Amino acid sequence: MTPADGAEHLRFSYRPRGPFSLDRTAARFLRFPEVVDRFEEGIYRRLLPAGRGVALVSVRQNGTSRQAVLDVEVRFRGGERGLARAAGLRVVERTLGAGEDIRPFYRALAGDRWLADPLRRFRGLRIAGTGSLWESLATAVLCQQINLRFAYAIRRELSLAFGRRARFGRERYVAFPTPRAILEAAPSLTGFRLSRSKAAALSALARAFTEGALEEEQIAGLPEEEAILRMTQYPGIGRWTAEIALLRGLGRVDAFPAADLGVVRYLAEGILRRDGKQSERQMRAFAERWRPYRGLALVYAYAELERLKAARQERVRAQ
Numbered sequence: 001m002t003p004a005d006g007a008e009h010l011r012f013s014y015r016p017r018g019p020f021s022l023d024r025t026a027a028r029f030l031r032f033p034e035v036v037d038r039f040e041e042g043i044y045r046r047l048l049p050a051g052r053g054v055a056l057v058s059v060r061q062n063g064t065s066r067q068a069v070l071d072v073e074v075r076f077r078g079g080e081r082g083l084a085r086a087a088g089l090r091v092v093e094r095t096l097g098a099g100e101d102i103r104p105f106y107r108a109l110a111g112d113r114w115l116a117d118p119l120r121r122f123r124g125l126r127i128a129g130t131g132s133l134w135e136s137l138a139t140a141v142l143c144q145q146i147n148l149r150f151a152y153a154i155r156r157e158l159s160l161a162f163g164r165r166a167r168f169g170r171e172r173y174v175a176f177p178t179p180r181a182i183l184e185a186a187p188s189l190t191g192f193r194l195s196r197s198k199a200a201a202l203s204a205l206a207r208a209f210t211e212g213a214l215e216e217e218q219i220a221g222l223p224e225e226e227a228i229l230r231m232t233q234y235p236g237i238g239r240w241t242a243e244i245a246l247l248r249g250l251g252r253v254d255a256f257p258a259a260d261l262g263v264v265r266y267l268a269e270g271i272l273r274r275d276g277k278q279s280e281r282q283m284r285a286f287a288e289r290w291r292p293y294r295g296l297a298l299v300y301a302y303a304e305l306e307r308l309k310a311a312r313q314e315r316v317r318a319q
Helices: 022-030 081-095 103-109 116-121 133-143 148-162 179-184 186-192 196-211 216-220 224-231 239-249 261-270 280-290 294-318
Strands: 008-014 038-040 043-050 053-062 069-077 165-168 171-174
Touching (some): 008 081, 043 171, 069 081, 103 294, 133 196, 133 216, 179 186, 179 196, 186 196, 224 239, 239 294, 261 280
Antiparallel strands (some): 038 043
């Protein structure tokens, strides 16, 4: 039976390969002012295009991280059932990282000097990604050389202004803007606290995806260096942006954005105990010990950095 809001409905279960924790993975979405990725009361929700329609994907976890089963509900309107199910699988496997078998990763780095404790402490943590390669590239452009909270505030404003909206039940949800929506909005982008160079980069990316010059399936089929070369042909897309896109947009577990400030400063100082900021080359050489899981290892290192930061803040409050 179709609900009163006109939405159709499907539900399926998904068993991740290896440990999985929705709470630990989706915690990343709570760090920023967010309207696209919603994580509330243990349920992750995201609105996605599904053909000509839209699909609201909701994911909750049953069982512990060792024996997790994900309950996936998809409510959709205006699209085919097969496309709605594909949207649900996309969210589970890519956005929440459950499609990757991480058991070999745990075995390979269980004795690592820097990661052994975080692997136990954050068991089940996966790479929290985006809805598409386009979204990850656009978001990375927004994050270039500015505070992340400010960048995500702009992302929120762009989503509210140009993202597709849909009401399911009493709630209204917002999708990340499509390339076509951003391309059509190109003349007004600088009104969203964007520099001219960033507005131009977003417009060029939007045009490339809209016209098919850039396609996610094509990039996903390329080796890492070829994929980076392909993406960096566009203005405003450097190696860091491309590597972030591979990590968050395609879930590449070995993608390692070595130039990230979190790597060259916070990881170097906070966990590796290096004296001051390191170079990209130094951090890339260090991370070779984590290959072929450098990106996944970095996610655990970042989680440990957040834990240490929270512990310091707690000690300060206690004084």
